[in-house]
Amino acid sequence: MDNVYAIIMAGGRGERFWPLSTEEKPKPYLRLFGEKSLFQATVERITPFIPEERIFPVLSRQHLSKALEQVPTLPKSNYIIEPEGKDTAACIGLASLYLEKLDPEAITVVLPADHYISNNEEFISGLKQGIEFLKNKNRIVIIGIKPTRPETDYGYLEIGKELGPGIFEVNKFLEKPVLAKAKEFLAREYQWNSGIFIWRNFLIQSLILRFMPELWRALSRIRESIGKQDEEDVLKMEYKKLEKVSIDYGVLEKAEDKVAVLAKFCWDDVSNWAALSRIKKEEFGNVSIGEHKAIDTQNCIVYTNGTPITTLGLSDLVIVSANNKILVSSKERAHQIKKLLRSI
Numbered sequence: 001m002d003n004v005y006a007i008i009m010a011g012g013r014g015e016r017f018w019p020l021s022t023e024e025k026p027k028p029y030l031r032l033f034g035e036k037s038l039f040q041a042t043v044e045r046i047t048p049f050i051p052e053e054r055i056f057p058v059l060s061r062q063h064l065s066k067a068l069e070q071v072p073t074l075p076k077s078n079y080i081i082e083p084e085g086k087d088t089a090a091c092i093g094l095a096s097l098y099l100e101k102l103d104p105e106a107i108t109v110v111l112p113a114d115h116y117i118s119n120n121e122e123f124i125s126g127l128k129q130g131i132e133f134l135k136n137k138n139r140i141v142i143i144g145i146k147p148t149r150p151e152t153d154y155g156y157l158e159i160g161k162e163l164g165p166g167i168f169e170v171n172k173f174l175e176k177p178v179l180a181k182a183k184e185f186l187a188r189e190y191q192w193n194s195g196i197f198i199w200r201n202f203l204i205q206s207l208i209l210r211f212m213p214e215l216w217r218a219l220s221r222i223r224e225s226i227g228k229q230d231e232e233d234v235l236k237m238e239y240k241k242l243e244k245v246s247i248d249y250g251v252l253e254k255a256e257d258k259v260a261v262l263a264k265f266c267w268d269d270v271s272n273w274a275a276l277s278r279i280k281k282e283e284f285g286n287v288s289i290g291e292h293k294a295i296d297t298q299n300c301i302v303y304t305n306g307t308p309i310t311t312l313g314l315s316d317l318v319i320v321s322a323n324n325k326i327l328v329s330s331k332e333r334a335h336q337i338k339k340l341l342r343s344i
Helices: 038-046 061-070 087-102 120-133 179-187 201-211 213-225 231-241 247-252 273-279 331-341
Strands: 004-009 055-060 080-082 107-112 140-145 156-164 167-174 191-200 258-262 287-289 292-295 301-304 309-312 317-322 325-330
Touching: 004 038, 004 087, 038 055, 038 061, 038 107, 055 061, 055 087, 080 087, 087 107, 087 201, 087 213, 087 247, 107 120, 107 201, 120 140, 120 167, 120 191, 120 258, 140 156, 140 167, 140 201, 156 258, 191 201, 191 247, 201 213, 201 247, 213 231, 273 287, 273 301, 273 317, 273 331, 287 292, 292 301, 301 309, 309 317, 317 331, 325 331
Parallel strands: 004 055, 004 107, 055 080, 140 258, 287 301, 292 309, 301 317
Antiparallel strands: 107 191, 140 191, 156 167, 156 191, 167 258, 317 325
């Protein structure tokens, strides 16, 4: 599989993990599960299948030194620098320009840098299954996840006929629903969209051209400048004009010929503090990271990277002490921390 490459989207700001996640050190570079950051775990997860010379993270220049420090074995020349964050359509489009120069027949595995995956063997098996399906086909492959709850922060896939063991047509690609719709999707056995994709590089370029022509015009101007003296200036100028649009909304909702590989591994996109309860629950449903003494405390998430925290008679709270700031929130509203930051 010498023509298989990985794009790791590592430019996320992770605002819902405030105050631990900061502009200088956002969520992908945090250690939430053991000794490895989410970015380190993502690289480590894919390297048994795709060697480091074919792994290309996309991130801001501000975070390059942090990424190099955490994964020093990854070639510095593989890092693709975005002048500013413009969501996943621009990120994936930019990466595609560099891949086409390396290999016109490239097959790309696209991975967010900040997800949790429990079973690496099953993860690799799912990727192999999707790539094998693409051998003589030109389609979009999405890793689908069986839902465990009505989730309003994830997109959904309506699954159609089975094309092979564990591979299904995608009838509809549905963006984040309201709660009532999420309950309906759960009852109908729709799949979650994991945000992990596999496709031929030239296919995603043709789809951006078709559905996001303005973005493609900008990418074409960037493409012409690659390797020239004005490359960085052109990149900055073109990026500044772009709208923030996800690849899901800009392309995948509209594209035909989508298929899903149904995952056999546990997955979480770790979207906010409350996600930790789903991944590393301890006695009485608590999650403690750092020095925390709990008395009559249930279903709480407590994080401290310095000051010891003691809780008494509490339940269903998120308590975080980091970077000289303190957050106290109900777990139920932890997904609204991003909104909170706009008001402080």
